[in-house]
Amino acid sequence: MTTIEQARGPLAAGSGEPVDLSGDQARAERVAAARRRHRQWVNLAIRVVSLAIALTRRVARAEPAVARPRPATAIAPGDAVKLRVNGRELSLDLEPRVALLDALREYAGITGPKKGCDHGQCGACTVQVNGRRILSCLTFAVMQQGKDITTIEGLAASAGASGDALHPMQQAFIDHDGFQCGYCTSGQIMSAAAMVREPWGQTDDDVREAMSGNICRCGAYPGIVAAIQAVRKGPTADQGARR
Ligand code: FES
Ligand code: FES
Numbered sequence: 001m002t003t004i005e006q007a008r009g010p011l012a013a014g015s016g017e018p019v020d021l022s023g024d025q026a027r028a029e030r031v032a033a034a035r036r037r038h039r040q041w042v043n044l045a046i047r048v049v050s051l052a053i054a055l056t057r058r059v060a061r062a063e064p065a066v067a068r069p070r071p072a073t074a075i076a077p078g079d080a081v082k083l084r085v086n087g088r089e090l091s092l093d094l095e096p097r098v099a100l101l102d103a104l105r106e107y108a109g110i111t112g113p114k115k116g117c118d119h120g121q122c123g124a125c126t127v128q129v130n131g132r133r134i135l136s137c138l139t140f141a142v143m144q145q146g147k148d149i150t151t152i153e154g155l156a157a158s159a160g161a162s163g164d165a166l167h168p169m170q171q172a173f174i175d176h177d178g179f180q181c182g183y184c185t186s187g188q189i190m191s192a193a194a195m196v197r198e199p200w201g202q203t204d205d206d207v208r209e210a211m212s213g214n215i216c217r218c219g220a221y222p223g224i225v226a227a228i229q230a231v232r233k234g235p236t237a238d239q240g241a242r243r
Helices: 004-011 022-061 100-107 152-158 168-175 185-195 204-210 221-241
Strands: 081-085 088-092 126-129 132-135 148-150
Touching (some): 081 100, 126 185, 132 185, 168 221, 185 221
Parallel strands (some): 081 148
Antiparallel strands (some): 081 088, 126 148
């Protein structure tokens, strides 16, 4: 039978045999190695910080950088942002971070574009810039300087209508019940009026796909598709498409 002393083996106190320290030595070496690595990391960190400080001082002593020309869309504090909206020149005192939608609604009083989601999900804010539909909540006003911005208020005039005459797409939305509450409607019409100039297929599904960025909570989609198809097919077909 193995006694306790036998089980403790060479480490047993008073056994009289040489003590086997291999386990302790290995542990001690591991600790020493860890300390060496730690010291190396500390030294490296000190060198990196010293280098960064030296570089910072050198940059601070360097000659001031040559001023670069500002991009055309940049504005400095105090500059006015100049927008051409519905053919009218506007000069607005805006911060560069103001979205086109907010510039139109809050600064210029043009409230046709609606704020639905304010992050590019609903299409209620759609306007046209140089004839192409864009989401005005996703672009800075300052980026649209020098371009032709059209909102629902100026859509008819942009197509040559005068007085109270409507744009054909506006009339088609009325004729085909393309709205209920109307909140999405200005965005729908602005989007649709641009979409008919884009190379989409002729089917209703093509129209749904092309207009998928414009959400209607009232679900007026059948009327919207009918209105757009009526405009695409022209006045004769428009008559045939009426209910
Ligand atoms: S408000 Fe611009 S996409 Fe919804
Ligand atoms: S008509 Fe109400 S959300 Fe489209």
